[in-house]
Amino acid sequence: MAPLRTFSPLVLASFAAARQCSQFQVPVDISSRQGKFSEIPIETNLDVGAFATRFSEFQGNYSDALFTDFQTLKGSYEISAQYCRPDSGSSGTIQVLTHGIGFDKTYWDLSYQNYNYSYVNTALAAGYSTLAIDRFGIGNSTHGDPINEIQAQAEVEALNAVTTKLRNGGIPQVGTAYDTVIHVGHSFGSVQSSWLSALYPNNTDGIVLTGYSGAGQFLPYIIAGWNLHSARLNQPLRFGNASNAGLLKLAKQYGMNIDLVSGLQKVLGAAGVDLTTQEIGDIVSSTEILDLITGYNETVFQYNYPSGYLASSDLTALQYAFLYPDNYDLALAIMGEQTKQPVTVGEILTIGNAPMMSTFTGPVFVITGEHDIPFCGGNCYGQVPNSTAANIPAGVEMAFPSASTFDAYIQPGTGHGLNFQYNATAGYQVIQDWLASNGLGA
Template sequence: MAPLKAILPLVLAGFSAARQCSNFLIPVDISSRQGQFRKVPVEGNLDVGAFATRFNEFQKNYTATLLEGYQTLVGSYNISAQYCRPDSGSKNKIQILTHGIGFDKTYWDLDYDNYKYSYVNVALNAGYSTLAIDRFGIGNSSHGDPFNEIQAQAEVEALNAVTLAVRNGHIREIDSSYKKVIHVGHSFGSVQSYWLSAKYPKNTDGLILTGYSTAGQFLAYIVAGWNLHSARLNQPLRFGNASNVVFRTVVERHGLSNNIVQGLQKLLMAAGVDLTSDEVWNELATTEVLDLTTGYNKSVISYNYPSGYLTHSDLTALQYAFLQPGNYDVGLALVAEHTKQPVTTGELLTIGNAPKMSPFTGPVLVVTGETDVPFCGGNCYGQVMGTSTSNIPEGVAKAFPSASAFESYIQPNTGHGLNFHYNATAGYQVIQDFLARHGLAAQ
């Protein structure tokens, strides 16, 4: 069981030497040809459950069912970014880091346990600069209509716009341009990095696709396992309306905002129920109650997402989707649940629209956890029917017939959310070594 302190309001501090980091917004202009979907009710959790059920129906295509036509989305938006550079090292190579569903840019620079799991620190130590972004529509980047604005295609265009700004030195907060840009993605971020390489192959110099394969048949596994909720209802003060009178009244009246466990113990004792701290912890952390209380931490940003932004239900759904039981720190998993981010209906309806092949001619590395659920069905050593590859990630090679180098690596004792596992840094080093071997060393 995780220590009691893990579920208290999380004040995680850490310091890493030899790094200079800053956070800012990058303005981007987007022109994206994408779907126009009929909207269906997704405010209540039963409606969201109905959406997921129809999305997963065997031999049916819910995207086609809701598609009414096509549109060109044109607009100006802001992409939230964290830029880091080492005190010494190359200013010519940068890694652009794109997170997956359920996370934001902090996935790459987790400050838990004094930055023990930080990918950014490993990249900086190898001499690279990094730019981690919140994907368009998520986190502190611009939000939008979840059906007809925040779709995969628009996010790829936003990623490309950021890439061009980095290459051309057009970001005010970055004092140089970068001749070599490496795209590192996780999950949906890998889908978008791959998509960018297919549509704009000259705009990237190297691809690192983590938590990824081209086996699309497991998407239904993850959509079902998430037990999707309306984000606004799942974490009402964080994802919903910060002025929510009902929840805020309960918080203030019963003093739950600073120490949730002690506050609940007092309430239970007043009702004649005597439970230990561990018993209260188990009830809180492993059920949806945890998410209802997350908004009570007044330090958490209020995003106020509209209906149509969905999220996995709780910590147990997080474990199923992203974590290999027994090989992660439960305290860190609680951080992930406290800081999780949603997925839009439009993203789910368009995630499978990426081109089938990329003309990219640079090096490509795929890194996937051995029990990855969304891209391997829980077993990356399995074989997809009709293929001759010895494992699932190896099959990505067919999408890159012109790549100068292709390698796939299965990270042992790891689920989909690679950065949250005990052995995360071993996988990070595999990435830096691959880049060094194939002409993209920082120095």
């Protein structure tokens, strides 16, 4: 098992140059009308567990119980972005890519196996430019108060502000204005893309919602299945502000900065614990040990998230929420666990506030994995009560009564995290083909 981010910056730079990619911060001013919630204990993992228990209570409404008033959040923030265009130049059409919970903008451009799982590469090959963002509050974008600042509505306003700048040529690093903007989301990013189309229907030309449906009753499945921890306690050397100097010294002493498994085997051997390489690998990959030691590598950025930023517990929770068993590469899943991102309390409390209907008049496409847990309860071919739709993703059509075209597609043998499954690129091509056939070709 290779340690996180062992590739050289030079290699990354040359690959990005071949695709005409760059990363930068986009300054945005936002004004968001959103909720004001009571402060709750959220420091320890037991505090987080108590929050999850109360939020997931059957027929309960913890968001309403904590709500005290409305507030208007105003401020200037920065959104981290990666912009890519084909070698041939811009076609005037761009896909804005918004990630879901547990990931950042790299979800769309996974470096694993020389970018074989990259959605960005497929879009570029089809002639599109792409702009992938870290959602407001997450990754390298501006962080904030995890209860009363980083909420769903504020993130939608940030997404809209970035979109407006793309249209009017207001991002210097992009260097051009885009006439056609397609919003592609995953999971919570799909919620926000749909939300944007409801509030600002003239600021998008097409909507692609991956890992999504209109069924909200499965959210408690995920809140429970994540076994949520405080992010800064789950990955203290990456998410928190704990010093990694001592661990880094130990890692170098035993060679863990080169080979994590054999290095850990030496450490345990010195303590009289004799385990095989396979046993060590199983312990590291499938328990919280992986998260506790993630961050020893001196090149890893330290996020220093405050309490109230939450993270799923370990790789087993990642599999439950995002990956269909036997249809993913374990090494890629381990990388996903090492590079995961948190969710805020405020996001969980407000994710259900999205408008029920959108007046958007352009094309809408939903593509969701057959075994998606968060939006289908593990069976997207099922039907929810009081729905006449053929399947759960098809029910989204009711939220877009004015759409010029609506289609729903179920990706076979796939879980929620479509981009991490073996058949990811097949799904990517379905999206590009659908766009081209509905007047949104590059």
